Amino acid sequence: MSAGSRIKLHCNACLGERWHTVLFATQREHVEEPHEGDYYHELTKYQLAECNGCEHVTLHTTWTNSGQPTPIEEQWPPKISRQQPRWMRELRWLFEQGNSFKQDFIREIYSSLKAGNFRLAVLGVRALLEQVMIENVADQRTFTQNLEAFERAGFISRIQREALGPIIEAGHASMHRGFKATEAEINAILDVTENVVESIYVAKGKAAGLAVPPRARPNE
Numbered sequence: 600m601s602a603g604s605r606i607k608l609h610c611n612a613c614l615g616e617r618w619h620t621v622l623f624a625t626q627r628e629h630v631e632e633p634h635e636g637d638y639y640h641e642l643t644k645y646q647l648a649e650c651n652g653c654e655h656v657t658l659h660t661t662w663t664n665s666g667q668p669t670p671i672e673e674q675w676p677p678k679i680s681r682q683q684p685r686w687m688r689e690l691r692w693l694f695e696q697g698n699s700f701k702q703d704f705i706r707e708i709y710s711s712l713k714a715g716n717f718r719l720a721v722l723g724v725r726a727l728l729e730q731v732m733i734e735n736v737a738d739q740r741t742f743t744q745n746l747e748a749f750e751r752a753g754f755i756s757r758i759q760r761e762a763l764g765p766i767i768e769a770g771h772a773s774m775h776r777g778f779k780a781t782e783a784e785i786n787a788i789l790d791v792t793e794n795v796v797e798s799i800y801v802a803k804g805k806a807a808g809l810a811v812p813p814r815a816r817p818n819e
């Protein structure tokens with residue numbers, strides 16, 4: 600595959616499989632002879648490619664070796680199926696003077712997702728929600744009781760509580776027994792969590808008349 604050719608890859612901006620144009624391609628070979636006449640061979644092909652839909656750029660690698668005839672394909676940055684919420688910048692601004700743990704948590708949850716660390720993402724959501732609940736309805740001692748108090752106070756609906764509870768409890772209790780939430784389950788708990796954080800903090804900040812300053816240009 601050479602520069603100018605087309606290849607179908609995942610686009611992290613369009614969030615799906617898209618045609619890409621290869622901008623640059625190269626490869627590296629590594630050969631060893633551990634015993635006389637016995638060769639070990641590794642080949643890595645690199646392709647820097649641009650999405651034909653949105654111009655987002657990705658690096659795709661294909662790796663093979665003598666004992667591994669099926670190529671291993673990877674992309675950098677790793678494939679994601681979900682973008683960080685657009686209001687992250689507003690959250691950062693609102694908390695500039697104080698505690699930025701919510702924003703830090705959300706960023707860490709998304710970097711766990713990017714690296715395919717779904718268990719860590721579930722633990723991160725649990726820890727974030729716990730902090731948000733304690734801040735708003737005081738600590739009711741257990742996670743389940745906090746969730747119930749959170750629902751009674753009107754921060755989440757019964758349907759949202761029922762969507763959150765089992766996944767987060769299962770993730771917490773059986774972490775050591777190999778539990779792994781599916782991507783759909785993680786998307787469901789993130790939908791609720793983002794909704795809660797946005798409505799409590801971002802929307803409240805806007806309602807209080809706190810205007811977010813315009814974004815500075817990169818070269819300013």
Ligand SMILES: [Zn+2]
Nearest residue numbers: 610613650653
């Ligand atoms: Zn794209």
